[in-house]
Amino acid sequence: MAVETLPYLDAVKRMIRAAGRRVAEADEFELYELTTLRAEVEAAIVSAIDGQMNGPSDRSWADIASALGTTRQAAFKRYAAKVPNREVHEGVPADVIREDIPGLNVVEVVR
Numbered sequence: 620m621a622v623e624t625l626p627y628l629d630a631v632k633r634m635i636r637a638a639g640r641r642v643a644e645a646d647e648f649e650l651y652e653l654t655t656l657r658a659e660v661e662a663a664i665v666s667a668i669d670g671q672m673n674g675p676s677d678r679s680w681a682d683i684a685s686a687l688g689t690t691r692q693a694a695f696k697r698y699a700a701k702v703p704n705r706e707v708h709e710g711v712p713a714d715v716i717r718e719d720i721p722g723l724n725v726v727e728v729v730r
Contacts, residue, residue: 664698673703
């Protein structure tokens with residue numbers, strides 16, 4: 620499916636740019652409608668993250684962060700509460716085990 624996904628996303632990008640050009644010559648309420656696409660795009664990103672983490676590929680927060688071009692911590696902070704069905708214990712992703720040793724805090728990524 621990855622072969623079809625990139626051309627599909629390219630088409631979506633072209634449609635969004637075209638919508639911007641159309642709205643530039645439209646009424647104010649249509650400008651508002653264009654801004655609602657932000658929430659739709661964010662929901663689509665959350666859905667994709669959910670599928671990658673909870674689906675057959677079972678991606679980790681580190682994998683998601685790499686795809687987003689950010690750190691694991693930043694990806695977790697932004698999306699953890701939005702991704703359903705991902706086990707999170709006390710703010711620590713399920714793919715991380717934290718051991719508190721006096722004077723030393725060890726974090727180990729588990730796959």
